[in-house]
Amino acid sequence: xxxxxxxxxxxxxxxxxxxxxxxxxxxxxxxxxxxxxxxxxxxxxxxxxxxxxxxxxxxxxxxxxxxxxxxxxxxxxxxxxxxxxxxxxxxxxxxxxxxxxxxxxxxxxxxxxxxxxxxxxxxxxxxxxxxxxxxxxxxxxxxxxxxxxxxxxxxxxxxxxxxxxxxxxxxxxxxxxxxxxxxxxxxxxxxxxxxxxxxxxxxxxxxxxxxxxxxxxxxxxxxxxxxxxxxxxxxxxxxxxxxxxxxxxxxxxxxxxxxxxxxxxxxxxxxxxxxxxxxxxxxxxxxxxxxxxxxxxxxxxxxxxxxxxxxxxxxxxxxxxxxxxxxxxxxxxxxx
Amino acid sequence: xxxxxxxxxxxxxxxxxxxxxxxxxxxxxxxxxxxxxxxxxxxxxxxxxxxxxxxxxxxxxxxxxxxxxxxxxxxxxxxxxxxxxxxxxxxxxxxxxxxxxxxxxxxxxxxxxxxxxxxxxxxxxxxxxxxxxxxxxxxxxxxxxxxxxxxxxxxxxxxxxxxxxxxxxxxxxxxxxxxxxxxxxxxxxxxxxxxxxxxxxxxxxxxxxxxxxxxxxxxxxxxxxxxxxxxxxxxxxxxxxxxxxxxxxxxxxxxxxxxxxxxxxxxxxxxxxxxxxxxxxxxxxxxx
Numbered sequence: 001x002x003x004x005x006x007x008x009x010x011x012x013x014x015x016x017x018x019x020x021x022x023x024x025x026x027x028x029x030x031x032x033x034x035x036x037x038x039x040x041x042x043x044x045x046x047x048x049x050x051x052x053x054x055x056x057x058x059x060x061x062x063x064x065x066x067x068x069x070x071x072x073x074x075x076x077x078x079x080x081x082x083x084x085x086x087x088x089x090x091x092x093x094x095x096x097x098x099x100x101x102x103x104x105x106x107x108x109x110x111x112x113x114x115x116x117x118x119x120x121x122x123x124x125x126x127x128x129x130x131x132x133x134x135x136x137x138x139x140x141x142x143x144x145x146x147x148x149x150x151x152x153x154x155x156x157x158x159x160x161x162x163x164x165x166x167x168x169x170x171x172x173x174x175x176x177x178x179x180x181x182x183x184x185x186x187x188x189x190x191x192x193x194x195x196x197x198x199x200x201x202x203x204x205x206x207x208x209x210x211x212x213x214x215x216x217x218x219x220x221x222x223x224x225x226x227x228x229x230x231x232x233x234x235x236x237x238x239x240x241x242x243x244x245x246x247x248x249x250x251x252x253x254x255x256x257x258x259x260x261x262x263x264x265x266x267x268x269x270x271x272x273x274x275x276x277x278x279x280x281x282x283x284x285x286x287x288x289x290x291x292x293x294x295x296x297x298x299x300x301x302x303x304x305x306x307x308x309x310x311x312x313x314x315x316x317x318x319x320x321x322x323x324x325x326x327x328x329x330x331x332x333x334x335x336x
Numbered sequence: 337x338x339x340x341x342x343x344x345x346x347x348x349x350x351x352x353x354x355x356x357x358x359x360x361x362x363x364x365x366x367x368x369x370x371x372x373x374x375x376x377x378x379x380x381x382x383x384x385x386x387x388x389x390x391x392x393x394x395x396x397x398x399x400x401x402x403x404x405x406x407x408x409x410x411x412x413x414x415x416x417x418x419x420x421x422x423x424x425x426x427x428x429x430x431x432x433x434x435x436x437x438x439x440x441x442x443x444x445x446x447x448x449x450x451x452x453x454x455x456x457x458x459x460x461x462x463x464x465x466x467x468x469x470x471x472x473x474x475x476x477x478x479x480x481x482x483x484x485x486x487x488x489x490x491x492x493x494x495x496x497x498x499x500x501x502x503x504x505x506x507x508x509x510x511x512x513x514x515x516x517x518x519x520x521x522x523x524x525x526x527x528x529x530x531x532x533x534x535x536x537x538x539x540x541x542x543x544x545x546x547x548x549x550x551x552x553x554x555x556x557x558x559x560x561x562x563x564x565x566x567x568x569x570x571x572x573x574x575x576x577x578x579x580x581x582x583x584x585x586x587x588x589x590x591x592x593x594x595x596x597x598x599x600x601x602x603x604x605x606x607x608x609x610x611x612x613x614x615x616x617x618x619x620x621x622x623x624x
Contacts, residue, residue, distance in 0.1 A: 022448065023448050023449055023450060024443075024447040024448045024449055024526070025449070026447075026526070027443040027447035027448070027449035028443070028449065030439040030440060030442055030443035030447070030526075031439070031440050031443045031444070031455065033435070033436045033439060033440075033495070033496070034436040034437065034439065034440035034459070034496045034501060035440070035459070037436065037492070037493070037495050037496040038459065038462055038496050038498075041470070041474060041477075041492070041493035041496075042462055042465055042470055043462065043465065044473075045469075045470035045473035045474050045477065046465050046469055046470055046473075048473035048476070048477070049469055049470065049472065049473045052472055052473055052476060059475070059476055059479055060479065104350075104351070104354055107347050107350060107351055108351065110347060112347070112348075112351065116614070118351055118355055119610075119614050120607075120610050120614075121355045121358050121359055122354065122355060122358050123606075123610075124358050124359055124362060124603075124606075125358055125361075125362075126551070127551055127602055127603060127606045128362060128599050128602070128603065129554060129555045129572075129573060129576075129598055129599055129602065130555055130557070131555070131557050131573045131576050131577055131598070132365070132576060132595040132596075132598045132599045133361060133362075133365075133599075135576070135580060135591060135592075135595055136361045136362075136364060136365045136592070136595065137361060139368075139588060139591075139592075140361065140364070145377070145378060145379050146379070147364070147379065150379070201357065201358075201361075204354075204358070205358065209614070209617055210617070212617075212618060213617050213618045216618050258463075258464075258466060261466070261468075262466055262467060262468045264558055265555070265557050265558065268557075268558075269557075269577065269580070272577070272580055272581055273580055273585075275585070289468055292468060292471075293558065296471075296472060296475075296562075297561075297562065302472050302475070302476065305472050306472040306473070309466075309468045309469045309471065309472065310469065312466065312468055312469070313465075313466050313468070313469040316466050317464065320464060
């Protein structure tokens with residue numbers, strides 16, 4: 001149940017087509033609108049991107065410059081910094097979201113009174129516009145009298161600059177304990193971690209809903225059988241829930257990683273709400289997506305932005321392949 | 337027995353904590369939107385009676401609208417234009433997406449066409465193409481097609497949803513094909529069968545597709561910013577952003593009032609559709 005092909009439920013497929021000789025050729029007419037838009041606005045642009053990435057100048061005045069855009073990107077420290085930040089972002093949000101989403105969904109799946117109400121509430125952050133909620137959170141992180149600092153004050157901790165802080169979180173924590181960590185250990189900036197906190201808050205409900213759907217599909221008799229065999233709660237979770245939920249975990253991790261690599265709206269909004277330049281304090285919230293947008297929108301370098309997008313797409317694609325491999329192997333082990 | 341009760345109490349405590357964290361920023365936004373400038377900036381929790389003496393500042397909403405500026409061409413507040421644009425774009429996107437998804441999902445489930453599953457897999461595979469990759473080419477296309485700064489640019493590229501096709505296909509698969517054969521005997525064709533039998537039976541999937549695409553369309557920010565130029569073509573998300581960068585940035589209470597007006601329509605839509613929504617997601621089982 002772990003390879004991507006399980007997106008197609010074989011069991012429910014239609015009766016064998018060969019029995020009926022007559023094909024409904026008109027079916028292609030039904031498919032036409034969807035496929036036409038997909039091809040014109042999603043597939044062809046992907047190929048068009050390779051041509052644009054070889055162009056210099058503004059959009060209306062392109063000129064061929066060969067591989068210069070790629071060479072410039074690969075030599076730009078900003079690009080590598082942005083890539084590192086993007087990796088921090090993915091590592092700092094996706095696993096937490098999956099673990100927390102599964103945890104909450106599992107709790108909700110117990111016999112809970114008012115489950116429907118929780119479901120509605122947990123999905124709320126995903127419903128609210130990211131631009132609006134990012135503004136609210138930026139105000140929560142306001143260094144002068146913001147809620148976040150009030151909470152720290154209640155706990156007896158020193159106030160922080162949050163979205164304005166370019167120092168790494170590990171460095172800040174180290175300072176709290178009187179240690180001086182070396183620069184390479186300082187981690188993502190507190191500004192960026194504040195953005196990640198928002199991202200976890202926003203995406204959690206989506207994961208909860210999807211995990212709930214996955215849990216609903218697990219046959220309850222399996223749990224009964226496990227209980228009869230004397231398994232405790234953790235063993236049931238570890239040996240029944242997790243393996244059978246692998247396709248869902250796979251689906252969510254693919255979707256979240258592809259999405260996180262391109263996270264933009266809230267990072268951009270929180271930078272502006274904190275009166276920071278695009279990229280945040282000392283560029284510590286600059287992800288590849290933000291870097292690309294900056295090159296396109298502020299610098300008017302469409303070709304360069306596209307070259308960056310292609311490099312990003314290659315990384316995403318490679319990671320997706322690795323995930324397919326990883327889950328394929330995991331699936332086989334679980335099946336044995 | 338006592339042990340079990342403790343466990344359940346813990347479960348409820350965790351769930352309530354999570355639920356509180358989920359809605360608190362929203363409540364905070366609503367509360368701040370009716371505070372005075374002073375109470376908003378000092379985070380005075382409850383400036384109204386009985387703890388304080390300030391009245392609810394409803395005029396923050398009108399002030400936010402006037403502060404956002406006027407549309408000189410039509411002599412109406414720009415906010416009204418933003419709002420109208422968001423509604424137009426979202427409604428067109430949702431209706432279009434639902435229609436293309438229904439038609440495609442129907443062809444993929446209830447019609448005999450060669451290579452049906454291959455077509456479906458190819459459609460699914462397109463989610464592997466990251467949106468960032470196609471962003472600049474699409475912007476260039478908008479210039480070439482002369483769609484820049486028009487509703488066409490804001491809607492047409494979004495009239496399809498792979499997620500919607502996937503969800504509806506899952507739902508349509510549960511509708512027996514015998515039903516179609518019966519309808520055929522009654523003289524119904526594919527289109528009539530689709531819209532009189534399949535669509536009413538698939539309400540949860542359709543509402544779910546509509547809700548999610550409405551959220552995404554309403555929330556869309558980067559694309560409208562890139563393909564519109566005139567302030568009367570801006571949508572709410574972009575207008576909110578510009579308000580933040582302009583006068584609203586310093587007046588928190590107005591900022592929150594503006595944000596509230598952006599958020600309310602979608603929250604209302606959500607509450608009216610949430611019953612079908614969870615049903616749609618759970619019964620179709622997006623199980624990857």
